[in-house]
Amino acid sequence: MSGKRSLIRSGTTVDQMVRAIGDRIVTGYLRPGEKLDETSLAARFDVSRTPVREALGQLSAMGLVERRPNRGAIVAVVTQEHLASIFESMAELEAICARFSAERMTSNERRRLEIEHQASARMVQLGAKEDYEYFNHEFHSRLYRGAHNTHIHDLTVMTRSRLAPFRRAQFMLPGRLAKSWQEHDLIVTAIMRGDSVAAGKAARDHVSIVSEASAVFAADDRKPIRRDVA
Amino acid sequence: MSGKRSLIRSGTTVDQMVRAIGDRIVTGYLRPGEKLDETSLAARFDVSRTPVREALGQLSAMGLVERRPNRGAIVAVVTQEHLASIFESMAELEAICARFSAERMTSNERRRLEIEHQASARMVQLGAKEDYEYFNHEFHSRLYRGAHNTHIHDLTVMTRSRLAPFRRAQFMLPGRLAKSWQEHDLIVTAIMRGDSVAAGKAARDHVSIVSEASAVFAADDRKPIRRDVA
DNA sequence: CTGGAGGCAATTGCATGCACTTTTTGCCTT
């Protein structure tokens, strides 16, 4: 190989591959079921097959990629049933995070949560889906961190990444933006008054609704269209 | 390299390495902090460095191994704080599994759970720690499966494997065996009568107690003794 | 036309080689 691959940020080549391929899966650019050819990927990213292979192995360990011995790797394909189980897990995990957050967030964390949440109200008014999506992501991350439990945090983030391809389109549903904000509001209120039970319930309900909203789109998502790899 | 490595069961070489190294970590044969030298491991298992590298990468993705770029891999070392967070997560996960189990187990599953649980009472009477440990493991696995949620199952099993090195010695504590059985009994009873709330609480409490029991030994566990790799 | 056997191309799996980074060792200076 020749030219030093530029762009893509630091870390070892393997890490870059994990991020690069993982991103493409999580963002839905690579569809479930799509073939991940080592040679093409290597060529596409201008590296040898070795780091690509290692990356695929790690992604497989994370559940984003499915590997059939001697038969190549594909983007993990989840059955409707498995997807439901992930969503349900997500609801429970978020409930735990919210519950712990209500009990453990520092006053600083509570303040920030409230402020950012209020700020996101503006995005709703403007109907700025993209921006709200960002706020939404941040909002949930705050809950995960606010639980002050590293392992739960990791599990939750991991689970969220597995859902990412399926929940992307959720804010396309009319009125979903405002509803989402109101659901967040319930969570925030509960957390602010330290009501862990209410916070947990609100968070669980929130995810359940997202789950249903996403199910609408999941139906469309089962044509593993073959597109150029990258 | 020469002789076909025999023994260790099938799958690709990488999978074998993942299992072999993972087992040694989970069973405590390799201690947290211990260096995992690619070359030695490769020599020990009579394979080249490549599959060992891939295995280490996957184990790292699973959290069992820690990888410092250019500086080798070590068995993941968890701080007392992180360990506590894993135990706490475990308690929550088990609570979820027990709760779902109470709601969803088939009558067959309930029957088997009860039967095996009663059978394990005999191990307690005999003080057969090893045997009880096996029953214990099975018991919890039943709960995980009984939840009828693949993803929760996976998360829970994963989390359990991370705790394995630290909870090995729990049954060494005098009287722990009988106490453990009684705690199981609470869980079983609640599940049998479909009381999900009680089942969840009983499971959470059970793990919390194990957590404390293990903490006693965790203190001893911080001499990352260097022993021969395998 | 269907089903299957055989061979070929494509792709994976593992081994090896080389470059680069980190760590160690031994010498020199203060």
Added chain:
DNA sequence: AAGGCAAAAAGTGCATGCAATTGCCTCCAG
């Protein structure tokens, strides 16, 4: 004797090569 520096040793990271497996295509028999 302690500290620092430099060169060597060790070990990781990636590329490449080769054997083995799979999947496909063709061709032939029924």
